[in-house]
Structure formats: C-alpha cells, structure tokens
Amino acid sequence: MEIDQCLLESLPIGQRQRLVRRMRCDQIRAYYEREKSLLRQQGGVKGRSASMHRKKPRVRFNQTDVIRDAIIRHDDKEVIRLLKEGTDRNTPTASGGSLLHLCARHDNVFAAELLIERGLNVNLQDEDLWTALHVACVCDHADVVLLLLLAGVNVLLQDVNGNIPLDYATEGTETRYILQKHLEENGVDVSSMHTMKMQRPNTMLSDVRQLVAAGGSVNQPGDDGVTLLHIACASGYREVVSLLLESGADPHPADNNFWTPLHLAAKYGQVTPCCTATSPFLQLIYSPFAQHNSRLVVSSDPAPSQNPLCPLICHLFPIHPSLRNPLGLSISKRDSLLEKCAMFRDAGGALSRQPSQDNGLDGPFSSGAGKLEQVKLMPPAPNDDLASLSELTDSSLLYEMQKRFCNDQIYTYIGHILLLVNPNKELPIYSTLVSQLYLSSTGRLCSSLPPHIFSSAERAYHMMLLERRPQCFILSGESGSGKSEACKHIVRHLTARSSPKGLALESRMKHVTLCERCFTHLLLKYEPRLMFLARLYTYMLEKSRLVHLSPQQHSFSIFYLMAEGMSPEEHSALYLNNVLTHRYVLVSLCLYNNESL
Numbered sequence: 001m002e003i004d005q006c007l008l009e010s011l012p013i014g015q016r017q018r019l020v021r022r023m024r025c026d027q028i029r030a031y032y033e034r035e036k037s038l039l040r041q042q043g044g045v046k047g048r049s050a051s052m053h054r055k056k057p058r059v060r061f062n063q064t065d066v067i068r069d070a071i072i073r074h075d076d077k078e079v080i081r082l083l084k085e086g087t088d089r090n091t092p093t094a095s096g097g098s099l100l101h102l103c104a105r106h107d108n109v110f111a112a113e114l115l116i117e118r119g120l121n122v123n124l125q126d127e128d129l130w131t132a133l134h135v136a137c138v139c140d141h142a143d144v145v146l147l148l149l150l151a152g153v154n155v156l157l158q159d160v161n162g163n164i165p166l167d168y169a170t171e172g173t174e175t176r177y178i179l180q181k182h183l184e185e186n187g188v189d190v191s192s193m194h195t196m197k198m199q200r201p202n203t204m205l206s207d208v209r210q211l212v213a214a215g216g217s218v219n220q221p222g223d224d225g226v227t228l229l230h231i232a233c234a235s236g237y238r239e240v241v242s243l244l245l246e247s248g249a250d251p252h253p254a255d256n257n258f259w260t261p262l263h264l265a266a267k268y269g270q271v272t273p274c275c276t277a278t279s280p281f282l283q284l285i286y287s288p289f290a291q292h293n294s295r296l297v298v299s300s301d302p303a304p305s306q307n308p309l310c311p312l313i314c315h316l317f318p319i320h321p322s323l324r325n326p327l328g329l330s331i332s333k334r335d336s337l338l339e340k341c342a343m344f345r346d347a348g349g350a351l352s353r354q355p356s357q358d359n360g361l362d363g364p365f366s367s368g369a370g371k372l373e374q375v376k377l378m379p380p381a382p383n384d385d386l387a388s389l390s391e392l393t394d395s396s397l398l399y400e401m402q403k404r405f406c407n408d409q410i411y412t413y414i415g416h417i418l419l420l421v422n423p424n425k426e427l428p429i430y431s432t433l434v435s436q437l438y439l440s441s442t443g444r445l446c447s448s449l450p451p452h453i454f455s456s457a458e459r460a461y462h463m464m465l466l467e468r469r470p471q472c473f474i475l476s477g478e479s480g481s482g483k484s485e486a487c488k489h490i491v492r493h494l495t496a497r498s499s500p501k502g503l504a505l506e507s508r509m510k511h512v513t514l515c516e517r518c519f520t521h522l523l524l525k526y527e528p529r530l531m532f533l534a535r536l537y538t539y540m541l542e543k544s545r546l547v548h549l550s551p552q553q554h555s556f557s558i559f560y561l562m563a564e565g566m567s568p569e570e571h572s573a574l575y576l577n578n579v580l581t582h583r584y585v586l587v588s589l590c591l592y593n594n595e596s597l
C-alpha cells in the first residue's frame, strides 16, 4: 500500500496513525512471505523451525545430589520419587557416610524409614567411623535414634576415637535416656564400658614402660611411618607422650602421609592453648610444627598398614581395628572433622557455656555472672521459613508449625515476618550469649542460626541505621499469645546491643519500666503476688479509665503514688490537697486500702 506523503500529512492525526499502522503491517507481512519462500527454496523450512523451537539447554543435577538435597529439605515426595526412579540408596555423603547419616543430621525420620525399608545398612560408618546413630546422638534427634534402634543398629560400634553413640548423647537429653534404657535392657553395663575406656591410656603406659625396660626402640615406625608417639598424640594420652619423649622418642618424623605427631594431636582435638603452655612435649614439638606445617600434603591413598608395631598396638587398642592405625583413614576427606564440629556447634554442645539466663524485663540488664547460662538453639531447618515451602496450603503450614512447636522451635519466619507460638514454658534461648550470637554487622538473617526474635530486633536496628528513621514492631496476636514477652525480648536484645554490657541504656530502660508501671491499672504494691499479676497484663494506657471507672476497678497507679508520695507543697501546686474530692480516685482508693490491708 503506497500513499502519497503530502496526502498523508493532510489527514487528521488519528486517521494518519491508522494508515501508518496498516502500512507497517503490510511491510511485515511482505517480509515474512519473502523469508518463507526463500526458506522453501533452500528446503530448510523444516530445519529452521526445528532449530527455532529447540529447547534451551537445561542444567541437570546428578540424581545423587538431588536426593541429598531432597533429604535436607525434607521434601518427602521428591525422596520417594527419586528412590522409585532407582536413585542409588547407597549414595555416599562427602564424609563417606550414607544417606542415613544425612537423615540423622537433618532429623528426617521419614526419609530414614524409607531408606531402611529399602535395605540400607543401618550400621554403615563414615570416614571417622561414625554411624548414623552417632550423628543422631550429637544432634539429639530422638526420633531418628528410636527408628535406628528399632531397625537393629549396633549401639556399640565405636568411632575413630573409640566413642560409642552414647558418648555423644548429652546428659539429660531424651536421646541419652533412650539409649541408656536400650543398653540396660540389653544387659550392657555402661559404667564398666566406661571404666575399660578409661583404662586404655594406663594399658598403653605400662606397655611402653615394658618396651623401654626391655631396651626396645620407641622410634621404630611401621610401614606407614606411624610411631608410638603418633598414636599417643592422636589419642591424647599425655602421660604416654611424656614417657615416650623422656625415653628419647623423636617428635619430628612425619608418617607416610606427612602427618607429624602434632598434626595428629591437633586433628583429634588434643591440643589446647593451656597444654601448649604447660606441656614440655608440645613446647618441644611446636617449633618443628611450624616448619612442617607447609608440608601437610593431601593424599587419598592411605598406605597399607603392614606395621611391625601391630602386635603391641593390637594389645594397646583391643577395641576397634581403626585405633590400631589411626592414620589408616584417608586424609583427603578430613573435612568431615569440620562437618562434625559444626554438628556439635549446631546441637548446642559448643554453646553450653556460662553465665546469665534472664528472661524478664526486670532484669535484662543483670549480668547474672553467678548463674549457669544454658543455651539450646535448634539447628537451622529447611522449614525455618514457611515462605520457602514447596506446598503452601493451610494444612501444610499447620503441619509444619506443629512439627516445629513439638521441637521447641517456637519461632518461624514467613519471609521477614516472624511467627511465634507461645511455648508457655521457659526455654534456654534468651540468654546474653544467644543475644550476642544474633549480633550482625549487616542485619541480614544469618542462615546458620534458627529464626529468633533477636534476629528481628537486629534487623530493625540495621534498618534504622540504613533508613535513618525510627522503626516499629507490630506485635499481633490474641490475648496471652506472647506479645508482651516478645516485646521484652526485643528491648533486651537492643539494650544489650547498645553497648557490650548494655550499660548505656540500662538506667534509662529501668526508668521507662518504672513509668510504664505507673500507668498500669493494677495495684503495684511491690509484693510478689501482684508483681506476678502485673507481668500477666500488658502495660497499656487504657485511656477510657480516665473518664469511666467500673465498680471494683482500680485507676492508674500513678494517682495513688501521687496521693501518697508527694509533699504537701506539691499537692497544693497540683490542687490535690484533698484527694477525696476526686471521685474515681476515691472509689479505688478504698479498694486500694482494703487490698493492701
């Protein structure tokens, strides 16, 4: 369609636009027809359209990675699907453990049950010879422990340090109770096992004495370069180490995997700053350590353990073959050690420290130095943020909340909103130490910490700095749902944040609390019963009480305090010479006097 330019310009604007649009359409159609005929000529129509419709390349993850991820995310449907599709249930984890270890770590009982049903060996051990039961005990996942016991796990299997799962179950936990009961029911005497274990260093000590008395060499290495000093260091037998050094043991040589005795002591957690200062052995070998440090070579091929020391070592370590050759394990995957440290940390083992545990606003400022600070934070879980659930229905949300509540995980995120289910019991999650854990330099949620009110307080603090304007918390819920408590915890965290000891805000917050109390409608005679009642009510200014007072109700405390506490001059300045002239104070004053009798 060709139109004369002059004619086009003479048309009204709307008509001109319509005409131009039609011309453009004609052009495109013509172009398309020409392209099509060209392609037809080249016989490439098919090929072209096929290539045009070819799917974009998709990233495909290994089935084994997918199943691991599904277990961690508690995605039960995905686990079932993958197992049905034939994903290898014997897939190992990074530290040589099985999928059961992963289930135990992430408290995924459902997946664990599926795997056991499909015949996965419950006694599989990882590189450090941990079974899934060791993991479940460290993490205090009682349900997994029960499941493994029902599946017939061997509760006496020892890890590389000679520890059975019970050794990792914290005193007073459900896991420990279950395991102890199980051992008792099966006639295992836990205390004698413990005694035997305690005797191992003594046995080695007397064996080394005999060896020295018989003129044997304490430096004789095995085929894999392991000496007695390596073994004693790895096991932390201090007296044996001292005896060996006194008897001329050389602390320098590294074994075939380039591990010196000090490397081993460090690897198995036997080196501490205090022992460095006091132990002549460590003073002796710290200098070679500095030189040898750069020689730490990673090898995945452990040397065969044809060790001439074997008879002696077998005698020294009668319990598990691994202990006869602690170096027989592959070093390349020593990351498992870090993984286990993280487990202890997450499970609260490393968090059970000293001092204060104080949940009330009355004392968020006290250091509580004399009190034990018990901390038990749950490890982060996939359902920490409900917004990330794959299925979002009423029932799935309720199910997750219930599951978390039963685990004492009272806080849950929904994006940036924090959901709290009132536990109605004291939980050891509000101490100073926990508050410090949640301190962050950016205000971002820390993925290694579970949801917490301290985290929300921290975020508000950072938003205040970022936006340079006041922030506000909206605490919503029915009566008794825990709003006031939450408010206290927020104030507590922010107070602690204001300075390392919370001193800057301490006195001011005490004054605020005092003022708040003046405007409660409860009688605050400072006696325990009423203080307790005062805690149960929000300190909210109910303005209606100024104009209307129902029979048997008290007015604000501030009036009684003013009536009783002010000087005659102050009374007269405020026209309060005769308190009885004020009707609603008079009524409640009678009540006040009656109650305080």
Ligand SMILES: Nc1ncnc2c1ncn2[C@@H]1O[C@H](COP(=O)(O)OP(=O)(O)OP(=O)(O)O)[C@@H](O)[C@H]1O
Pocket: 422, 423, 424, 425, 426, 427, 477, 478, 479, 480, 481, 482, 483, 484, 485, 486, 535, 536, 537, 538
């Ligand atoms: N995080 C918590 N941990 C332990 N107990 C809590 C927690 N939150 C609330 N409680 C318990 O529940 C009680 C009621 O909580 P709180 O007074 O905070 O509720 P509320 O929502 O402020 O109620 P109201 O709206 O009636 O003032 C508290 O006295 C306390 O015993």
